[in-house]
Amino acid sequence: MTDNAMDDAAGPGGMAVGAAASHAGVTVRTLHHWDAIGLVRPSGRTAGGYRLYSAADVARIHRVLIYRELGLSLDDIGGLLDAPTTDMTVPLRQQRAQLLDRISRLQTMVDAVDRLIEAAGAGILLSAEEQVAIFGQSWKPSWLADARDRWGDTAQWAQSAERAAGRTSEDWQQIADNIATLESDLAAAKRADVRPGSAEANALAERHRASIGEYFDCTHSMQVCLGRRYAADPGFTAYYDAIEPGMTAWLRDIIDANARDRGIDPDSATWS
Numbered sequence: 001m002t003d004n005a006m007d008d009a010a011g012p013g014g015m016a017v018g019a020a021a022s023h024a025g026v027t028v029r030t031l032h033h034w035d036a037i038g039l040v041r042p043s044g045r046t047a048g049g050y051r052l053y054s055a056a057d058v059a060r061i062h063r064v065l066i067y068r069e070l071g072l073s074l075d076d077i078g079g080l081l082d083a084p085t086t087d088m089t090v091p092l093r094q095q096r097a098q099l100l101d102r103i104s105r106l107q108t109m110v111d112a113v114d115r116l117i118e119a120a121g122a123g124i125l126l127s128a129e130e131q132v133a134i135f136g137q138s139w140k141p142s143w144l145a146d147a148r149d150r151w152g153d154t155a156q157w158a159q160s161a162e163r164a165a166g167r168t169s170e171d172w173q174q175i176a177d178n179i180a181t182l183e184s185d186l187a188a189a190k191r192a193d194v195r196p197g198s199a200e201a202n203a204l205a206e207r208h209r210a211s212i213g214e215y216f217d218c219t220h221s222m223q224v225c226l227g228r229r230y231a232a233d234p235g236f237t238a239y240y241d242a243i244e245p246g247m248t249a250w251l252r253d254i255i256d257a258n259a260r261d262r263g264i265d266p267d268s269a270t271w272s
Helices: 003-008 017-024 028-036 055-069 074-082 089-122 128-135 142-151 155-165 169-191 199-212 220-232 234-243 247-261
Strands: 051-053
Touching: 017 028, 017 051, 017 055, 028 051, 028 055, 051 055, 055 074, 055 089, 128 169, 142 155, 169 199, 169 234, 169 247, 199 220, 199 247, 220 234, 220 247, 234 247
Parallel strands: none
Antiparallel strands: none
16 A cells, blocks of 8 residues: 555545545645644544544635635744734634625625626616716617617627726716717807818817717727717717707817827728
């Protein structure tokens, strides 16, 4: 019989090393190491000199595992286990408090992941009623499902979902208010015949790009692509032209002129 086989054999007065290792969910080699460094030494030996672990030894093994789970080094664990105390429940209560704190932190992480999963599917973590209340009566909650179907596999949708997961209804209200102010300023500029490429028009184009940036990082080239879509999509055209007649084409023009001033050729701009 090999040494390991003898170690695994049951003996009177305790648990053999193989059984103790299996009970604790560690390897026999681990228990041998812990014995060598004095962390968990078996209380008994067989007549042949093989390790036997008492119930107290096995309990110490489990306490070592708890401390390891908390991230302590083996040296620190040994010091904690061997520290004198008049009340053996004190370290156990400390362990319990640390475990509860870790559970709380892990639950917070789980909740954050759940919100991210939900946001990836829904786009915005608001009910349909909340969306209309925040974004206005012209808002259609179905637009989010359409957007997910169209762009749900893109990096921009993933980035937008990640940002949405951390936003409250108050955050969305601030974003909606900023967009409403921007659209009002765009309409006023269109009525005043502000020329595309002028400083005022470029500033408005940058504000528009920043509004898109609330959802995902938007380059000037990507903004040009959005301007094209606004002009080509009847839904977008109806939306912007309802704010101010002709605003869709004018918005596309100020986006193009602003991009051109920054070295982007609108005619060859790509989603990048």
